[in-house]
Amino acid sequence: MAASLFSVISRFLEEYTNTTPNKLKLVDAYLLYILLTGAFQFLYCLLVGTFPFNSFLSGFISCVGSFILAVCLRIQINPHNKGDFLTVSPERAFADFLFANTVLHLVVVNFIG
Amino acid sequence: TASNFQFVILVASRLVLGAHALTPSHHLAASDVARLEAVLSQSFTDLQSAYYSIVGLNKLGVSVADTDEACRFLQSNVDPTSIASLFYAAEASQSLSGCEIPVSNETRDFLLAAVSEDSTISQIHNSVSTLSSLGLPLASQEVVSALTSRITKEDNVYAITLALQTAAHLSQQADLSGILEEIEDLAARLDDLGGVYLQFEEGLEATALFVTAAYALSDHVDMEPPLKEDQVIQLVNSIFSKKSWDSLSEAFSVACAAAALSNNRFHVPVIVSALGPATVSHRQPLLQLQVTNVLCDPLTSASVVVESASSVTTKSAILNQSPFSLRDGIFELNFMNSQPASGYYQFAVAVTGDSRLVANHIELKVKVSTEVVISNMDLSVVDKDQSIGTKTTRVDYPSKAKNSFVADSHQNFAMSFQLVDVNTGVELTPHQTFVRLHNQKTGQEVVFVAEPDSKNLYKFELDTAERKSEFDSISGTYALYLIVGDATLENPILWNVADVVLKFLDEEAPATVQTKTLYVPKPEIKHLFREPEKRPPTVVSNTFTALVLSPFLLLLILWIKLGANISNFSFSPSCILFHVGHAAMLGLMYVYWTHLNMFQTLKYLAILGSFTFLAGNRMLAQKAVKRYLRLSTEFQRASLKALLHKDGE
Numbered sequence: 001m002a003a004s005l006f007s008v009i010s011r012f013l014e015e016y017t018n019t020t021p022n023k024l025k026l027v028d029a030y031l032l033y034i035l036l037t038g039a040f041q042f043l044y045c046l047l048v049g050t051f052p053f054n055s056f057l058s059g060f061i062s063c064v065g066s067f068i069l070a071v072c073l074r075i076q077i078n079p080h081n082k083g084d085f086l087t088v089s090p091e092r093a094f095a096d097f098l099f100a101n102t103v104l105h106l107v108v109v110n111f112i113g
Numbered sequence: 114t115a116s117n118f119q120f121v122i123l124v125a126s127r128l129v130l131g132a133h134a135l136t137p138s139h140h141l142a143a144s145d146v147a148r149l150e151a152v153l154s155q156s157f158t159d160l161q162s163a164y165y166s167i168v169g170l171n172k173l174g175v176s177v178a179d180t181d182e183a184c185r186f187l188q189s190n191v192d193p194t195s196i197a198s199l200f201y202a203a204e205a206s207q208s209l210s211g212c213e214i215p216v217s218n219e220t221r222d223f224l225l226a227a228v229s230e231d232s233t234i235s236q237i238h239n240s241v242s243t244l245s246s247l248g249l250p251l252a253s254q255e256v257v258s259a260l261t262s263r264i265t266k267e268d269n270v271y272a273i274t275l276a277l278q279t280a281a282h283l284s285q286q287a288d289l290s291g292i293l294e295e296i297e298d299l300a301a302r303l304d305d306l307g308g309v310y311l312q313f314e315e316g317l318e319a320t321a322l323f324v325t326a327a328y329a330l331s332d333h334v335d336m337e338p339p340l341k342e343d344q345v346i347q348l349v350n351s352i353f354s355k356k357s358w359d360s361l362s363e364a365f366s367v368a369c370a371a372a373a374l375s376n377n378r379f380h381v382p383v384i385v386s387a388l389g390p391a392t393v394s395h396r397q398p399l400l401q402l403q404v405t406n407v408l409c410d411p412l413t414s415a416s417v418v419v420e421s422a423s424s425v426t427t428k429s430a431i432l433n434q435s436p437f438s439l440r441d442g443i444f445e446l447n448f449m450n451s452q453p454a455s456g457y458y459q460f461a462v463a464v465t466g467d468s469r470l471v472a473n474h475i476e477l478k479v480k481v482s483t484e485v486v487i488s489n490m491d492l493s494v495v496d497k498d499q500s501i502g503t504k505t506t507r508v509d510y511p512s513k514a515k516n517s518f519v520a521d522s523h524q525n526f527a528m529s530f531q532l533v534d535v536n537t538g539v540e541l542t543p544h545q546t547f548v549r550l551h552n553q554k555t556g557q558e559v560v561f562v563a564e565p566d567s568k569n570l571y572k573f574e575l576d577t578a579e580r581k582s583e584f585d586s587i588s589g590t591y592a593l594y595l596i597v598g599d600a601t602l603e604n605p606i607l608w609n610v611a612d613v614v615l616k617f618l619d620e621e622a623p624a625t626v627q628t629k630t631l632y633v634p635k636p637e638i639k640h641l642f643r644e645p646e647k648r649p650p651t652v653v654s655n656t657f658t659a660l661v662l663s664p665f666l667l668l669l670i671l672w673i674k675l676g677a678n679i680s681n682f683s684f685s686p687s688c689i690l691f692h693v694g695h696a697a698m699l700g701l702m703y704v705y706w707t708h709l710n711m712f713q714t715l716k717y718l719a720i721l722g723s724f725t726f727l728a729g730n731r732m733l734a735q736k737a738v739k740r741y742l743r744l745s746t747e748f749q750r751a752s753l754k755a756l757l758h759k760d761g762e
Contacts, residue, residue, distance in 0.1 A: 026675055029668055029671035040660050048654075095729060102718075
């Protein structure tokens with residue numbers, strides 16, 4: 001059981017490193033960073049307490065929101081999905097990403113207290 | 114029976130109307146009239162004050178101290194070139210007997226010339242009054258036409274009042290109907306305050322002068338003024354509510370109004386008040402009423418009758434149509450002859466005899482008081498299980514029982530007595546019947562209420578065991594007092610009846626007697642401020658801050674490993690501007706967190722954002738063009754290659 005799981009994972013990693021274009025790997029690294037940041041914030045909240053609850057919420061929402069926006073960006077610039085996004089060029093996707101992040105972080109900074 | 118029925122309706126309607134009619138709530142008492150006289154008796158400073166004093170006192174029926182001196186004063190101070198001066202002198206001299214103001218022909222012509230449309234109403238009034246007082250002829254119709262035209266130009270209360278006063282001097286043949294209508298118009302301008310007062314907004318003096326002028330003119334033409342009875346009473350309330358007057362002219366106006374209201378042909382308000390408190394008793398059986406006009410002169414010609422007198426509590430009628438008898442200007446009635454029980458009685462009094470009387474139905478509340486006597490005061494100590502017979506001791510007021518009574522927790526102390534009216538022998542139930550026990554040693558005092566049973570026999574029982582909490586279980590000798598009081602009792606009673614020794618179970622008694630400290634400062638309440646929340650230690654916070662920031666390092670490492678670089682950075686202006694603008698927006702976020710509020714941030718963000726957007730738009734467009742070109746060149750190269758390859762084959 002463990003052996004098959006191990007082989008699936010190693011196969012997946014191999015395919016990933018070989019087939020994914022570099023651009024997407026950059027975005028994936030960014031996604032990993034966001035994920036870890038959010039996880040560590042949540043860990044703090046679990047261990048130490050929710051004292052400035054608004055700060056915790058805004059930080060966590062910032063991570064979640066950024067993750068979602070980055071995923072959208074990744075989907076839109078993936079050359080495989082070009083057929084689904086004929087009207088959206090990669091530049092347009094990036095511009096949307098920047099705008100949405102600005103709005104998100106405006107709200108986050110407002111709430112962080 | 115038909116006539117009986119009609120009579121009942123008539124009486125009923127009269128009672129109903131009587132019940133709704135207003136009676137004066139303010140009037141001059143004899144002391145107020147004396148004060149008014151004193152104000153008007155001040156020595157004269159000038160001709161105007163002399164006029165006010167002399168004529169004012171005359172209206173009150175009093176003459177000036179020294180008439181000859183007053184006359185000389187008038188004669189020496191009159192100024193024949195001033196109409197006002199002539200007016201004051203002439204009117205004042207009219208009030209002094211045997212005083213004449215000599216007037217030359219020129220003065221007379223001067224006065225007659227003043228009667229024209231070009232003079233003010235005040236001037237017309239002064240000259241007409243002067244001519245009338247001096248007995249000189251005047252043309253009434255000319256005066257009427259001059260007044261009528263002036264009234265339209267001078268529409269204020271004082272002027273029209275003077276016009277009314279002027280018309281009262283004119284011949285009755287003249288057509289005064291136009292001026293007579295002004296009374297009604299002016300009365301409509303009076304302000305009704307709470308249904309009690311009726312006065313001009315110009316004040317007391319204007320109201321009083323209006324009343325004087327209206328009645329003067331109405332008497333002169335013998336037509337009833339268009340004032341309803343309630344309005345007359347409201348005017349009385351307004352004019353006589355003030356008992357000390359700011360100026361001589363105000364006092365003068367009140368004196369004139371009082372004279373007008375006490376002596377005119379149509380409305381004479383009646384003032385009815387009880388002499389002293391409206392209380393009768395066996396010692397003072399007479400109910401005495403003062404029935405006067407507004408000047409406090411008794412209406413000796415009137416007949417005063419009690420239409421009905423009924424008890425307030427039982428509503429049974431005691432008197433019906435009983436007359437008062439007049440003695441020394443006071444109307445008296447011996448109410449005790451009807452042997453009323455003690456209490457309050459509602460009297461309806463009617464003053465008749467003159468058709469001019471206004472507010473002549475009065476409601477009065479009369480108190481009948483009596484003296485009480487305590488009879489059959491029996492004290493006893495009763496065993497609760499009633500095994501030992503009771504021993505009652507009779508005590509007579511005001512002596513005290515010789516022996517003290519002892520009651521412990523198995524016994525009750527009982528008291529019974531009767532309260533009887535000393536004159537009629539009727540049992541009474543006064544408002545206050547208290548039994549007070551006072552411990553002389555500790556100063557404690559406990560008060561109970563004694564209640565009457567159905568036969569009006571008062572009983573009081575003290576259950577020692579049940580009531581121990583009121584006494585704080587302190588045994589000892591208590592002095593027992595009986596307190597009897599009521600508004601209708603003339604002799605309230607405080608009687609030390611006996612001494613009672615109360616024995617409580619000793620265990621329950623407190624060690625010391627706590628005086629009830631009600632009025633000492635209470636313990637201070639300390640305000641608890643909101644505790645700030647507990648924070649984790651700084652070490653923990655710092656550790657987690659580092660932990661949360663660590664993935665950023667990981668990100669940089671991964672990006673470098675993946676080969677991210679900025680070698681393709683173009684230094685076009687739009688690119689630089691875009692990065693600068695974006696960096697500024699991130700900086701703005703930080704500044705927002707530390708200093709700004711949402712509105713300021715939005716303002717700056719709008720500016721920076723639009724700038725960054727324009728720069729970014731250009732930059733991305735350039736990138737898109739580059740990518741497109743690259744792709745197209747690649748495509749062209751690839752297709753060329755394929756073509757050559759094919760050819761090469």
